Amino acid sequence: MTERVLLKNTANPDFHRIDACLAAEGYQGLTKALRKFSPEEIIQLVTDSKLRGRGGAGFATGLKWSFVPKETERPKYLCCNADEGEPGTFKDREIIEKDPHILIEGMAIAAYALGVETGYIYVRGEFDFGARRLEEAIREAYREGYLGKNIRASGFNFDLHVFRGAGAYICGEETALIESIEGKRGQPRLKPPFPAIEGLYGCPTVVNNVETLACIPHILLRGADWFKGIGPEDSPGTKLYCLSGHVRNPGVYELPMGIALRHLVEKHGGGTHSGKKIKAVIPGGVSAPMLPESDLDIDMDFASLAAAGTMLGSGGVIVMDETTCIVRVAMRTIGFFHHESCGKCTPCRDGLYWASKLLKRLEAGKGKKGDVEELERLCGNIFGNTFCPLGDGAAMALRAAIKHFRDEFVYHVEKGKCMVS
Amino acid sequence: MSGETGMPPTDFAFTSGNKKLAKAAVAKYPKGRQASAVMPLLFLAQRQSGGWLPTAAMEHVAGILDMPPIRVYEVATFYSMYNLGPVGKHHVQVCTNLSCWLMGSDEVADSCRKTLGVDFGETTEDGLFTLSEVECLGACVNAPMMQIGDDYFEDLDVTATEGILNVLKGGGTPKPGPQGAREGCEPAGGLTTLTEKPEAQGERSGEA
Ligand SMILES: Cc1cc2nc3c(=O)[nH]c(=O)nc-3n(C[C@H](O)[C@H](O)[C@H](O)COP(=O)(O)O)c2cc1C
Ligand code: SF4
Secondary structure, three states: OOOOOOOOOOOOOOOOOHHHHHHOOOOHHHHHHHHHOOHHHHHHHHHHHOOEOOOOOOOEHHHHHHOOOOOOOOOOEEEEEEOOOOOOOOOHHHHHHHOHHHHHHHHHHHHHHHOOOEEEEEEOOOOHHHHHHHHHHHHHHHHOOOOEOOHHHOOOOEEEEEEEOOOOHHHHOHHHHHHHHOOOOOOOOOOOOOOOOOOHHHOOEEEEEHHHHHHHHHHHHHOHHHHHOOOOOOOOOEEEEEEEEOOOOOEEEEEEOOOEHHHHHHHHOOOOOOOOOEEEEEOOOOOOOOEEHHHOOOEOOHHHHHHOOOOOOOOEEEEEEOOOOHHHHHHHHHHHHHHHOOOOOHHHHHHHHHHHHHHHHHHOOOOOOOHHHHHHHHHHHHOOOOOOHHHHHHHHHHHHHHHHOHHHHHHHHHHOOOOOO | OOOOOOOOOOOOOOOHHHHHHHHHHHOOOOOOOHHHHHHHHHHHHHHHOOOOOOHHHHHHHHHHHOOOHHHHHHHHHHOOOOOOOOOOOEEEEEEOOHHHHHOOHHHHHHHHHHHHOOOOOEEOOOOOEEEEEEOOOOOHHHOOOEEEOOEEEEOOOHHHHHHHHHHHHOOOOOOOEEOOOOOOOOOOOOOOOOOOOOOOOOEEOOOO
């Protein structure tokens, strides 16, 4: 049976208040960290837990933290990525709005481990309610002595601020996020140097996703072995899966990593809302290549999905029933990436412009012979040639749509109309 | 782009209340890093100017932060939440991204067009409404949805959309959040298949 960890308290409508948290286990992980662990021991604990980042790339959290230089004159920074822009994703919002203190606690523990005294939570601009919730929770945490100077009389200082984005998907990419906090356009930076060495204001910086940081207090309280006992060995823990699209029970589901996609969609999601057959499922936000119905018997973890040519990404699972026009899905998805391209590199900026234009033409029934091949050629020119993974994600998503549903694209070209609707 | 008088305002200064908020925003960042406050200050300026950023407001922000004005224009033009021209009192933003489209954002968009008499990118003649199409707002669980001002309106259908817009037209305040009685995205006409109770292992908490 599955234990709820991250969403344990979200059903309590008062849990955004510190009183409710403190009456449960609130801030006990931080207190334990400060009393019983050295910073190095916490990094070791997180490494031992095998926690992998929940923001999309699945990078090992303990390893990322270990890259931050210990002896340095420069200040260090911790940034929480709450940009949550990947279409189909709405899990971090759940934590921010309903249990903001678990995030604050996770950040305080991470800051102690990393020797950080200032942190920023980058919240997407549209999450007005969530940002206000976080600001209120931060005020409460200062008042109760879990933020600020000399926290719990340990000598550890940590200041935390909310930074609000302004509607740019690319600012979810960690170096673009850093540029944005510096007051610039959100365009990715060249890596290396990685943020752990040169990040915010040129100083060592760790960027972690909301869900990643929310795991930390639980790992502190229950230990690495407990965490490793959930889900597959190489990427343990629970995961917040977001179910949306043509599904009967859309929602955020907390289940072990590695649950079978079919089980997630059919049992937990209740199948399609229409009762019609599933046509395809996107497993990790629109950047993740779609899987046709026949491929749904796959485990939802980083390695299994990567082996199938797609990815766990943000855990945004979008279900499409048999009435869905895949050409239109591709058009909308590429339209999104084209709109959100930051414009820094040509393959992404121009390639997506042309791909989007071609798809619009196809979708409108005005496609020409050779258009499908042209789209594939464009994907080939974009993939592997872009400055950041946005362009790659777009190309992979489009390639998968054509690969699995080529007949629909060809039908649009030859018949000038849609095969399914 | 022109304001009410037909000309964009030529000067702008923060109100004393906003001056204080601006100071507090700058204080969140290390000394010499005041440029980090450009985004919050632009939001303040936008709110004070009735929902958009005249050049004079951007220049005022540049002056406070000791930034070359071009750096401020760059930021204002990069991020989609800054409006570079006047918008209506109510900025209606309909998400048409994948999850919302699958659940009927076309109907929501059409209903907005019909009720307001304008298309995406346009403002009603009385200056009350601007209609925009936006990318995913992270509320796919209650798709389709739209944002008006700071509030999310979710689980929309044609009736709910018209209702919300008509309340605003009449000067009222519609209730934000999920609309209607259905739970999540259950079909209004009742379930047709898979009617057995799904295995209640994990937790869903999407509806609230
Ligand atoms: C185009 C793009 C968008 C991204 N959007 C997000 C996002 O919204 N939230 C997030 O946490 N990570 C996002 N990421 C991943 C971040 O770059 C980074 O890997 C992550 O925040 C690291 O946190 P983690 O190690 O805890 O996963 C995005 C990456 C790319 C390339
Ligand atoms: S791939 Fe796209 S988003 Fe990334 S740097 Fe290039 S233009 Fe910008």
